Amino acid sequence: LAKTTQPISMDSYEGQEVNITCSHNNIATNDYITWYQQFPSQGPRFIIQGYKTKVTNEVASLFIPADRKSSTLSLPRVSLSDTAVYYCLVGDPDTGRRALTFGSGTRLQVQP
């Protein structure tokens, strides 16, 4: 399975755009990229999933370059409530390549 690498932590201020990049150099052709958000004392929550180019939903955008060896989660105009741990996963359950390991994630701290 594709190993992912993310920064351990990031700091930002309210109202700023935050971009968290995940590296996955050995991503396979059929793998999808999925991001989760986890608040203290809660289970992770699905944010966004993509395969290539750009995906946008009401919460975030996901940018994936043509080589797909990395992906960037973009959170527009963060607020204090976006302080959380963000995890990147890569895998393809349809071929059995389940992305089962979440890793340590990126701890985002948003300051007032």
Added chain:
Amino acid sequence: GAGVSQSPSNKVTEKGKDVELRCDPISGHTALYWYRQSLGQGLEFLIYFQGNSAPDKSGLPSDRFSAERTGGSVSTLTIQRTQQEDSAVYLCASSPLGEGEKLFFGSGTQLSVL
């Protein structure tokens, strides 16, 4: 509709005792996962069910850990002869067929082994 439900939310037990943790997945979700998360750490995969079968048990840390799923729904994670290092939050997630890696998590069971 209801999300993934886990019980109990907290469990305190003595070293050497057995514990059972329960997970009620979202109705209709075919896949079910168990993870463990120690304080300040990432999620450690334990086991994955597709229906009632467990094609991947590779994450179970020892033979003291077992899990079953019945009727393609409720799952129970059992830890026998608990040890202090078993203390952690145990998270359950379910996923609908064809939704890729879109997992829906419960709030977990905080297990404390004294």
